[in-house]
Amino acid sequence: MKSIRLSKESLLTILFAVCASAAFAQDPNAAPITANSLVLLLFTCVMLLVVFLAAILGDKIIKLAAEKLLGDERAARFGLVPSLKELILGSRLTAEAKKKIVKLNRGFDIKLNGKAKKMLKDYTASTYAVKPTDFIGLKPIPKMMVKEGAKLKAGDAIFYDKGFEGVLFTSPVSGELIEIRRGAKRAITEIVIASDGKFNSAKFKAGQPSSMGEEAVRKQLMESGAWTLFVERPFGVVANPAIRPTSIHISASDTSPLAVDYGFILKHLDMRHVQVGIDVLNVLSDKVVLHLDKNSSKVTAVDTLVGAEVIGFQGPHPAGNIGVQIHHVSPISKGDVVWTIKIEDLATIGRLFNEGVYAPEKIVAVAGSVLKNPHYVKLTAGANISDLIEGNLIDDNVRVVSGNVLAGEQIQKDGFLGVYHNLVSVLEEGDHHEMFGWLIPSYARPSLSPTFPWRMMDLASFDANTNTHGEQRAFVVTGQYEEVLPMDVYPQHLMKSIIKNDFEEMEGLGIYELIEEDVALAEFVCTSKQPLQHILREGLDYIRSQN
């Protein structure tokens, strides 16, 4: 039940309006304000307050009575004043009303051209890769368990990291390990596996997770590699096997630019696997929450799932980010640990326990305005995306991003999809000068600022490119980040506390609640072009190194 909430700002405005009207009622030529008028003013204020309080009280009483008679959901529609929305749209009590809905107002949808068409193709690549750099928290050179040339099945261990004892990082496909690619300081960047096209999996135990016991479930997850699909917050690292998280959050929502439509993905997921996945999570933690967005809320198959609290989120980006959502459901405080997982990865876990195979399949969108044919594909994690891009480009000077254009990672045209990504974004490189572009832009570009005429209309969708549209400067504009981050966090002050290495202030201002993707939109809108994601990661690394 939502009571009437007045912000401080509107209260102030009302107060001023009352004062002003009382004062202007005077004849300007007479003495400005007499003692009488002051009494009158006070009296008016008090009367208004009384009426207002009476209205709130009456509203609450009616709602309470309705709740007793009719139950929770329908009572919400009763009250002293009819809801304007209901008057216009008519009352709707659908399955959606059963779910808890959280509405977030602050944020900004970056509308880009080239959204994926709802057309699903199967895609098999010849090579797949496991990228240690995808997993945050690993040492630069993890311990290899197999050598080049090894024959592998899906779910066979490739390497492990000392920091995460017992967690194996495994091959997504069956085939031969053909190359270990290294980057700076011999850090391992990519472990490439040539697929044999059969997708044979190592054998794991099939069974109902609740009857297997927690130890066995954990062991199976860690040995199959499915464990690495969890992301642990704070810090956004690989889940720590020594910890039982306070809650696990399943994400079936995404509002980022060109994001996959989770309504479409859920239709193609096997809900039996998802259900068993939820059962697994219930073994690992006491609280399981399923997060939906506008699209996935409409899928009726979700209603059949049991064992998870379902919450729908509405609003502009970043309302679909799991971190922002957790802030509104069960905010992360110091000492809390929660895990997050994408629903398609949960289906992989479910299948592991249903059929005893490790098959990290997912549905991925290939999108961007420079693509001839943006569409959805079903593929196995770590796939080489070259065949998706080749022959599909309108222009050659492009950047391929694994993930969304705000928080994703740049890859080569023949690169591999990141393990946590379900989107390949392709966009034009903006490496050209623009004459007086800061004053009179020569083409439309996405922006939060109303100084751009198209922003006023809020209709357009854009062909964005990678130009920075200006140079980096010191923090000047204030209040900009707050406008696009619907959390009780002051990002600019948090960033400054990170820059000056103030440990306590970082903690106090809520660094534990954020990872890169949550501040990505703030970084996009930043007038001073500050690298917020980079600064935040430095702060997180600093805190992790202190613990």
Add this chain to the structure above:
Amino acid sequence: MKFIRNFMDKIEPDKKDSPFLHTLWDGFDTFLYVPAHVTKSGTHIKDGMDLKRTMIHVVLAMQLAFIIGMYNIGHQHYFALGLFPDFFAGFWEKLLYGVLQYLPMLIVVHVVGLGIEFIFATKKGHAIEEGFLVSAFLIPLVMPPAIPLWIVALATAFSVVIAKEAFGGTGMNIFNVALIARVFVFFAFPAEISGDEIWVSPDYSWLHQGFSGIASLFGSNDFFSMNAAAVAVDGYTGATPLSLAAKGGWENVQAYTVSIADQTYQPYSVSNLLLGNVPGSVGEGSKIAIILGALFLAVTRIGSWRIMLSMVLGAAFMSIVLNIISVQYGAELTNPFISVPWYYQFLMGSVFFAMAFMATDPVTASGTSTGKWVYGFLIGVVGIIIRVLNPAYPEGWMLAILLLNVFAPLIDHVVLQQNIKRRLRRVKV
């Protein structure tokens, strides 16, 4: 247009050999062209907004006030001489006089300020920053029209070096740069900026003489020769509305009249005050133009509407309190200023100018939304207190804003502590 780009690429000086030239070239190049930089890490796309665009919109917002203010220099000049007493009479003469009086100031500020900025940018090895774009337009607007150019140059140099670069440049300063320039003049050359008569520019400079030929093209042969006959007209004192109000309240402001050629003029009627047909600093006059500029800033969300609204609320609140005091104890008090009806306080002086262009400077204001409400409200309150209750200063906004500049970080600190406490409470629950 390609040839301009090629030309710019060709003349690029070497960064190591001639760093100053390179900074100069870079400043000009980035003014002409948005660089071809692409994102390297973090987000792959960036908002079209950058600091240049932000700053230029502030400059755009003050253009109307700037043009009317410039014209008003001319108008006040001729009005003091008893010529063209109607606002729009002698339009070209007034405009030309105003432009010739004002432009040298604008140029001096730009040359001095930008020169220092380029030197510091070179020393620090980074690109020239845009903050001074706004300061350079604001500084002449807060100066009396008749101020000597060397004082303007000195004030600009002082404010850029001491108020800005000493703290680390754009975004790091604690005090509003343009206000520091004014406060420098205020305390170092009090004779130039306080007192009644200095708000009107009486003389003709060599520039005016040089352009008197051009003036004759518009049909005025008197442009230069009037100088000889320049005698202040009967009853004209050059007093500003604020000094009149301090002496005798609003009635005294309204009672002020000037007779020119058998006609009586009331210079400080409400409509004149709104239009900006009053002596004062160049930019502060036209309330209508400034309010339009403020609306432009609020709509484009360049300036914080929270600060503007709360500052008006604060000033209104304090004025109403003073009005109440004057009603209660009026007869015994010697300060007639407190009896000025609160809504007329807004028509006099530079309250709107300070609100639109000075208080909203994001670097020196509070950074949090709650903090902005407090910051603006306190500026309003303190500004009215200084203006009305302090006999030493004719106007309060400059000092009020500088004072609250000092307190802005403290206000933010309190707001942040509340946020931290909220988070700590959650842990206990």
